[in-house]
Amino acid sequence: MSRGAAMDTGSPSEEQQVLGIAQDLFAAMVDGGTDGLGSWAGPMPGLEDPLHAWVDAIGEAGTRTLVSAGEGTCRELARRLLGLGDADPLEQEDLLDAMREVANIIGGNVKSLMPGAGRLTPPGADTAPPPGRGSRRLEVRLRWRGAPILVSLWSLTDDETEERNR
Structure with missing residues (x-):
């Protein structure tokens, strides 16, 4: 699913690269090859x-x-990733697992x-955004099945990077 070109931080193409990654993921694992994920046009509603x-x-x-999405969107995403029908039960942990998989x-x-990215931490998920002192450098607003999904990239502070390198 990798797009192959080096990401240029802050460039206009960075948003297109993240959009392409998300579209590849949804086509391969969620929507069965259809173009179900796209950019959000116009004002973004709250989640x-x-x-x-x-x-x-x-x-x-x-x-x-x-990656952030409303609970209803996460519920549908989990059903698709897990191959479940509408009547199959889902627990909160199933929703969080689906979101962790997407973020990962x-x-x-x-x-x-x-350039120079070393390793990934294990993914986390919660009903609240993660704590941190970093700064958001990019937000990609997506539409899936009429619902909003946000993918944002954050630059972590040196303290946060050091703490996670331990």
């Missing part, structure tokens, strides 16, 4: 009962990939495009 998942790339510069795949592909 209803959001869940968040993240993974950090630790290396020359620390980068966090954060997108984050791993983002890491492969960054």
Whole structure:
């Protein structure tokens, strides 16, 4: 799923690279090859009962990939990733696992495009965004089945990068 070119931090093409990674993931693992994921056009609504998942790339510069979506979107995403029907039960942990998987795949592909990125941390997920002192450098607004999904890249502070390198 990697796009192959080095990611140029802050360039206009960075958003297109992240969009392409997410589209490849959804086509391969979620939507069965269809073009079900695209860019969000217009004002972005708030996420209803959001869940968040993240993974950090630790290396020359620390980068966090954060994926956020409303609970209903996460529920549908989990059903598709797990191959479940509408009547099959889902626990909160299933939703968090699905989000962790999405963040891990997108984050791993983002890491492969960054010079000097060393390793990925295990993915985390919660109903609250992760704590951190980093700064958001990119937000990619996506639409899947009419619902918003946000993918953002964060530059971690030197303290956070050092802490995660231990």
